[in-house]
Amino acid sequence: MTSSVHDDEAESLVGLGDETSEFLWAQPAQGRRGPKPKFSLDAIAEVAITIADDERLDAVTMQHVADRLGTTKMALYRYVPGRAELDAVILDRVLGEPEEPRGEDWRAVLTAWTHGMHSRVLSHPWSVELAQRPHTPGPRELAWFEAGLGAMSPLKLRGSEKLDLLALLVGHVMSLVRQLAATAAPEEALAAGLAPILAARAQDYPHTAAAFAEAAQEGAQDDALSFGIERILAGISALVAAR
Template identity: 65%
Template sequence: MASPEDGVAASVQLLWHEPAVGRRGPRPKFTIDAIVAAATAIADEDGLDAVTMQRVAERLGTAKMALYRYVPGRTELDAVLLDRSLGGPPASSDADWRAALTAWTLALHERAVAHPWAVTLAQRPHVPGPGELAWYERGLEAMSELPLGGGERLDLLALLAGHAQSMVRQQAEGPHPEQNLAAQLGPVLAARSADYPRTSAAFADAARDGDRDAALHFGIERLLAGVAALIAERTSSDVA
């Protein structure tokens, strides 16, 4: 029986070096790229749960067992699916760390919106591949001059990524989740405003001020403002 360590090793092999199929025997019919493209199309159309080795094989017009020559199993396929869906981060020319990290988070959110199922994979224990590590590298580059420890920098990236991913989950039913919620709650709050006066007032204020569906930007700004305050505190302490 394969151990979890075997699965990790197989995932690493797939992520970093496409397995070389032996020279003897028939020429390889498929590539990892073709298999991942088929799995991605299934996930986009029917959701992540619809992705099985059987469905992927059917889409490629082959038998399920033929795929195991390229991909040991679903765990390894998921690892490559996630890494390819993320791709590499876009180039950044922002010298200001706050602008650079804002752009980083918005780009990650945009990439995840294109494949919402990637959020589920990202939040499972997994081996980061070259694409995901490139995101780490770009984000850490933006913080290279900040008085933060390595753990703090990684924690900030985790918070920003988690915030972006949570917004993708909220947008599963559409790009305007707060507006949709307000529409659903409208009749209830109108009839029971005395029972929920603060909630009614908050939704009314958001509609009047145009503040609906701004949580993505608001969260990024507040997280980075908190880090800026920490940096200012440390800088003033060093001067003192």
């Protein structure tokens, strides 16, 4: 991470280092003297998130955020050291706190956990880029870890296996959100694009042609999220049963 607060665009490409993690986890000073700050970190984050939603993640610069707030870029640095720290804050705000788990069925809890993650990220597809950069999780993101791992507490899995399971579920979510950000119905779009090709060359790709034809008849396209969750958890269930 660059030491200059003016290089905020370069900072954002590096990922989150120790200084960024410290900023994200810092608690507000208690009994702080002096005038009340003009802006709050939540207000700054809300503006940055709105810019990313309305335009794109690349449009979230310190200057742009400052302009929206009606202040100067230098004044904004009093609240946020740079773009990397701002990225960390908005990712944590977008993820939010996970919902309280319901029931004791670990598969049902993890299914709801994954759907919840998907819903949060899909609301702000640009957050996938931030989530997949190397970084130290913030308080809200770590709450997702805690909730997911808590659902696995009765399972005979090693700690590394539990973390790998979360990585599989989150990776599944992120991959699908990336696809949905490009097109609302990726499987339908793929099928439409391949239709004339498979019609002309079905004999060269018989298994592909048959699979797409059957999927169209079943009307079961674009259900990759639930299918993936079910298969991942079924595999873990088999592993636990074998032990």
